[in-house]
Amino acid sequence: MARRLSSLFVLLVLLHIGMAILVMAAPSCGPIEANDRDRIQFALNLEFLEAEFFLHAALGKGLDSIEPSFAQGGPPPIGATKANLDPVTNRIIEEFGYQEVGHVRAIIKTIGGVPRPLLNLSRDNFANIFDEAVGFKLRPPFNPYANSINYLLASYVIPYVGLVGYVGTIPSLVNSTSRSLVAGLLGVESGQDAVIRTLLYEKALLPVVPYGMTVADFTNRISNLRNALGMCGIKDEGLKVPIQLGAENRTESNILSADANSLSYSRTPPEILRIVYGSGNESNPGGFYPKGGNGRIARQFLTKV
Ligand SMILES: *[C@@H]1O[C@H](CO)[C@@H](O)[C@H](O)[C@H]1NC(C)=O
Ligand SMILES: *[C@@H]1O[C@H](CO)[C@@H](O)[C@H](O)[C@H]1NC(C)=O
Ligand SMILES: *[C@@H]1O[C@H](CO)[C@@H](O)[C@H](O)[C@H]1NC(C)=O
Ligand SMILES: *[C@@H]1O[C@H](CO)[C@@H](O)[C@H](O)[C@H]1NC(C)=O
Numbered sequence: 001m002a003r004r005l006s007s008l009f010v011l012l013v014l015l016h017i018g019m020a021i022l023v024m025a026a027p028s029c030g031p032i033e034a035n036d037r038d039r040i041q042f043a044l045n046l047e048f049l050e051a052e053f054f055l056h057a058a059l060g061k062g063l064d065s066i067e068p069s070f071a072q073g074g075p076p077p078i079g080a081t082k083a084n085l086d087p088v089t090n091r092i093i094e095e096f097g098y099q100e101v102g103h104v105r106a107i108i109k110t111i112g113g114v115p116r117p118l119l120n121l122s123r124d125n126f127a128n129i130f131d132e133a134v135g136f137k138l139r140p141p142f143n144p145y146a147n148s149i150n151y152l153l154a155s156y157v158i159p160y161v162g163l164v165g166y167v168g169t170i171p172s173l174v175n176s177t178s179r180s181l182v183a184g185l186l187g188v189e190s191g192q193d194a195v196i197r198t199l200l201y202e203k204a205l206l207p208v209v210p211y212g213m214t215v216a217d218f219t220n221r222i223s224n225l226r227n228a229l230g231m232c233g234i235k236d237e238g239l240k241v242p243i244q245l246g247a248e249n250r251t252e253s254n255i256l257s258a259d260a261n262s263l264s265y266s267r268t269p270p271e272i273l274r275i276v277y278g279s280g281n282e283s284n285p286g287g288f289y290p291k292g293g294n295g296r297i298a299r300q301f302l303t304k305v
Helices: 002-029 036-059 087-111 123-134 148-156 159-172 176-201 215-230 269-276 296-303
Strands: none
Touching: 002 269, 036 087, 036 148, 036 159, 036 176, 036 269, 036 296, 087 148, 087 176, 123 215, 148 176, 148 215, 159 176, 159 269, 176 215, 215 269, 269 296
């Protein structure tokens, strides 16, 4: 009897702690108040990031060479450079880069732009993210620009966050012009993510030289890191998963990341900021955005501090 009572007590305490965590975490996963323009300008932060990362890697130059007016006076990105890519990967990334230029243009034309935020695309920033993901310091430090596998792994870090953001944005948009814009953006972002994941899946079991971990291991760890920073449960899955996360609980391959009904996960702007700032806190900029994102939504979290 005493034994049963004490386990009941333990259960109640655990329940209580669980509730406390839920109460603390719940508000930061819920919807935010914002109008269509603010939500789409928020996404422009990610479009700038992708444009610069892809263009520089494929062409050795970025938005300032291709469409200089789009940055609206924002500073050039730090550390973005040509990547050492095989010809097919280079072609794919070049196309993606130009697609992002189109996305930035479409947003500017439809709802108006914001200045490009300061972007940190340096090797060191990626090296930090990869160290965080694996839980120790990689030696030599991870270099996203060194070869195609490294570059694709580094790219695994980026369009997916845009994709889940767009899935989260569409239901909140009131104006049909903005809904069609974001539907069109989402289509191409998810296509890019699928291509990157397929290219990585073909190499899933190969080691990432010289680290001894496979491509699949890296994707799982990066996804876990994003889930931890986002703080709203599992919304991100690597290329090889336990069967209960696979499609219909029947596959361990996980070429696309999706929920129990194979629907895309969605994220709110604060979740996205926690991830891309690398800080787990939408009020603490860093990571890809040393000075934070632009537009009302991102700035509002910064000034709350
Ligand atoms: C929807 O948004 C577009 C583009 O910003 C604007 O021109 C249009 O007037 C808006 N429509 C409504 C009904 O608010
Ligand atoms: C870019 O990131 C690296 C690695 O975290 C850091 O050392 C560097 O200071 C950052 N640059 C800026 C301007 O924040
Ligand atoms: C797969 O497993 C999860 C729990 O692990 C469950 O919620 C879901 O309903 C299952 N899906 C199918 C199709 O059996
Ligand atoms: C986020 O950062 C701000 C500013 O540093 C701080 O005031 C706030 O407590 C942090 N939030 C959490 C949940 O840690």
